[in-house]
Structure formats: structure tokens, C-alpha cells
Amino acid sequence: MIKVDKLPDVFIKAMPVLQTLEDAGFEAYFVGGSVRDLLLDRHVHDVDITTSAYPEEVKELFAKSIDTGIRHGTVTVLYGGESYEITTFRTESGYQDYRRPDHVTFVQNLDEDLKRRDFTINALAMDLHGQIVDLFNGVEDLKNHIIRAVGDPEKRFHEDALRMMRAVRFTSQLKFNLEEKTEQAIKDNHELLKKISVERIREEFVKMGIGPHSRQAFQIFLDTQLSEDVPDFAGKKELLQIYPQLQFSPTLETSLWSLIIILLKLPDEDISKFMRDWKNSNAMTEQVERIIKFFDLISDHTPNDYELFQAGERTIINTIDVAHILGQPVASEALVDRYLALPIKKPAELAIDGRFLIKHGMRPGAELGHTLNKIRELVVSSRLENSPDAIEKYLEDLD
Ligand SMILES: Nc1ccn([C@@H]2O[C@H](COP(=O)(O)OP(=O)(O)OP(=O)(O)O)[C@@H](O)[C@H]2O)c(=O)n1
Numbered sequence: 001m002i003k004v005d006k007l008p009d010v011f012i013k014a015m016p017v018l019q020t021l022e023d024a025g026f027e028a029y030f031v032g033g034s035v036r037d038l039l040l041d042r043h044v045h046d047v048d049i050t051t052s053a054y055p056e057e058v059k060e061l062f063a064k065s066i067d068t069g070i071r072h073g074t075v076t077v078l079y080g081g082e083s084y085e086i087t088t089f090r091t092e093s094g095y096q097d098y099r100r101p102d103h104v105t106f107v108q109n110l111d112e113d114l115k116r117r118d119f120t121i122n123a124l125a126m127d128l129h130g131q132i133v134d135l136f137n138g139v140e141d142l143k144n145h146i147i148r149a150v151g152d153p154e155k156r157f158h159e160d161a162l163r164m165m166r167a168v169r170f171t172s173q174l175k176f177n178l179e180e181k182t183e184q185a186i187k188d189n190h191e192l193l194k195k196i197s198v199e200r201i202r203e204e205f206v207k208m209g210i211g212p213h214s215r216q217a218f219q220i221f222l223d224t225q226l227s228e229d230v231p232d233f234a235g236k237k238e239l240l241q242i243y244p245q246l247q248f249s250p251t252l253e254t255s256l257w258s259l260i261i262i263l264l265k266l267p268d269e270d271i272s273k274f275m276r277d278w279k280n281s282n283a284m285t286e287q288v289e290r291i292i293k294f295f296d297l298i299s300d301h302t303p304n305d306y307e308l309f310q311a312g313e314r315t316i317i318n319t320i321d322v323a324h325i326l327g328q329p330v331a332s333e334a335l336v337d338r339y340l341a342l343p344i345k346k347p348a349e350l351a352i353d354g355r356f357l358i359k360h361g362m363r364p365g366a367e368l369g370h371t372l373n374k375i376r377e378l379v380v381s382s383r384l385e386n387s388p389d390a391i392e393k394y395l396e397d398l399d
């Protein structure tokens with residue numbers, strides 16, 4: 001049996017929670033993604049806990065808790081400034097819509113709980129002492145970099161069709177390969193993905209797109225035909241053929257969407273519809289539009305100081321990321337350096353504002369706005385000093 005000796009702080013901090021459950025006579029384990037990531041030496045951001053205690057019993061043991069999904073056996077416990085999802089051992093049955101179980105049945109042993117999980121590498125549990133419970137050779141699969149469904153892959157994917165996307169996402173995130181039967185079951189059942197909401201698919205799609213092996217994952221996404229069951233957009237086939245040939249993978253979600261839009265050569269007026277079809281937020285759409293605009297600009301000419309100022313640091317960095325992935329030579333670092341050296345980097349850093357202009361005799365309105373912009377442009381391009389005196393002098397010279 002494998003035993004982990006040195007545990008990261010996220011686990012140590014959660015130990016009293018497991019201990020409390022055990023002291024009350026229940027079994028309790030860390031489970032799922034956190035145990036997988038621990039064994040892979042990946043950063044663990046949060047831990048999930050599974051227990052033989054029923055939700056009501058969990059609530060009684062802790063002073064602060066929230067009913068997160070009591071019907072599915074999950075209680076969120078607040079402890080030591082952290083929150084923990086504690087889920088009662090359960091099996092799932094009655095999946096009718098390929099999405100979520102209609103019924104969960106609480107069970108008294110861990111084995112039953114691990115059996116219902118998607119992949120062997122996610123069906124690992126660890127107790128208080130760092131002992132790993134591994135019923136399906138998940139540790140072996142971790143070593144061999146294999147994504148293998150627990151038991152019958154067909155059954156797992158019929159239970160929750162999103163798991164097919166999860167499988168491909170893990171190949172990208174972890175640089176793993178799909179086990180043959182698991183891959184075949186995805187090929188045979190890809191159409192089930194149509195039943196899954198775009199929001200849930202997008203989440204996996206993004207994780208796939210920004211993982212270190214995203215180009216290989218896109219290839220699998222194409223080969224398994226899962227790509228045919230996600231929101232439709234013109235040129236998708238072309239995109240999927242180009243994507244695997246990219247030089248690098250994006251690491252930011254904004255870069256991913258911008259990259260896809262550039263590769264698809266979507267006209268400006270189609271960008272917001274495309275983003276909406278994927279149920280992206282308005283904020284994400286706006287940022288992507290800024291990136292695309294700046295990308296077009298730097299493809300055309302070297303931006304002047306005012307254009308850099310208007311783009312803003314985040315957009316510049318995102319755009320450089322995209323250009324880098326596309327293998328387009330941009331004097332990237334130099335752009336950021338030039339931006340950082342600007343006399344002002346935000347509109348609010350200008351020494352004066354509209355009220356200053358009004359005090360100097362201007363009336364509120366379009367012309368005032370125009371003058372303010374002009375001043376900003378002169379300051380940004382170092383042709384006017386950013387001080388009230390210098391600006392006052394400039395205004396006097398105008399008259
Ligand atoms: N469709 C799903 C989703 C989750 N799980 C199980 O629930 C655990 C936790 O799910 P989740 O947090 O969604 O995924 P993780 O595997 O933890 O991946 P991530 O690191 O992205 O959170 C998984 O490890 C897996 O055991 C599952 O069997 N089937």
C-alpha cells in the first residue's frame with residue numbers, strides 16, 4: 001500500500017476535519033482530484049472529503065456548515081478559515097438524461113463510492129495517515145500517464161456524457177493518453193455530448209484549450225468527433241485542423257478565445273455572436289474584442305505611445321501571448337517596456353480632469369471631451385508635461 005509521508009499544507013490544514021469525523025466513529029478520506037494531483041506533484045488548490053457520515057451527521061459535528069447539495073449528500077463545512085465539501089459515500093443511479101444522477105443512494109463503504117467515479121486516476125482516496133486507497137490501479141495509470149474509465153467506459157459515459165470532455169481535457173492538462181477502450185467508447189458515444197449544457201462543455205473546453213498538451217488534445221477532440229457536438233461555428237473544421245500545428249499553447253482563457261477567433265478569421269461583427277454561442281460573459285467578450293483589435297493594429301504597424309496607452313497593459317500582454325502562439329514576430333517585450341515607460345498609464349493619472357477645464361472657462365460637452373483627449377494624448381506621448389501648470393499654459397496658448 002502506498003503511503004504519502006509529506007503532505008502539502010492544504011491537506012494538513014484539513015486534517016482536523018477528518019479527525020473530527022473519525023473521532024465520532026465515521027470513516028473519512030480525501031478523494032478525487034486532490035489525491036490525484038498530490039501524487040502527480042501538481043499544485044493542490046482545494047481538497048474534497050468523502051465520509052460514511054450522513055449529511056445531517058456531518059452538520060452536527062461542525063459549528064458552521066452550508067447545505068450545498070444535501071440531496072446529493074454534500075455539505076460545505078467552514079473550518080479554520082477554509083471551506084470543505086464533504087460528501088457522503090454514495091452510489092448513483094437513475095441517470096436518465098446523461099447529466100446528473102436522479103437518485104443517489106448513500107452507502108456505508110468507500111469501495112462503492114470509488115466505483116461510481118469517472119477515471120481510475122480520480123478514484124483514489126487517502127486517509128488521515130496518508131495511506132492511499134487504490135481499487136482500480138489508478139496509481140499505476142498515473143505512472144503510465146493513462147486516462148482509463150473505472151469499469152465499463154460505456155456505462156460511465158452514459159451516466160454523465162460530460163466525462164468524455166473531461167477525458168480529453170485531462171489529456172491536455174496532465175499530458176496523458178487515453179486508454180484504448182476508453183477512447184473507443186468516446187468515439188462510439190460522442191453524440192451524447194449534445195445533451196450537455198454549453199456552460200459545462202465550455203468549462204472543459206477551456207481547460208483543454210489552455211492545458212500544456214492542448215494541441216494534441218484538440219487532435220483527439222477532432223478524431224473522436226466530440227468536436228461535432230459542441231456549439232457550432234463556421235470554419236470549425238478548419239480551426240481544428242490548424243490548431244494542432246500551433247507552436248505553443250495558450251495559458252490564459254482570453255488568449256484561447258482570441259486565438260480561436262483569429263484562426264477562424266471571424267469578421268468583427270460575428271465575434272460577439274460567437275462568444276455568446278459559447279455562453280461567455282460580456283466582460284470576457286469585451287476583453288477578447290480589445291485583444292483582437294490590438295492584434296490587428298500591431299499586424300499593421302508598430303503602435304505609437306497613445307495606441308499603447310489605449311490598449312492597456314493587460315491587453316498588450318494578452319496580445320503578445322496570442323502572437324507568440326501563432327509564431328508571429330512581434331517585438332513583444334519591447335512593447336510592454338514601452339508601455340511601462342509611458343508618463344501616464346491610466347486616464348485617472350492625468351494631472352487634471354474635466355472640472356479643471358470648466359474652471360478654465362470651457363463648457364461641458366463634446367468639445368471639452370475632445371480637448372481632454374488631446375491633452376491626454378500629448379501627455380502620453382511626452383509632448384506635454386503632466387502637471388496642472390503645464391496644462392494651464394497649454395490651454396492659454398490655445399486661446
Ligand atoms: N463527471 C464527473 C465529475 C467528477 N467526478 C468525480 O468527482 C471528483 C471531483 O470532481 P471535480 O472537482 O469536478 O474534478 P477533478 O477531477 O477534481 O478535477 P479538477 O482538478 O479540475 O477539479 C473527480 O475527481 C471524480 O472522482 C466524476 O466521477 N464524474
Ligand SMILES: [Mg+2]
Nearest residue numbers: 032033034048
Ligand atoms: Mg476538483
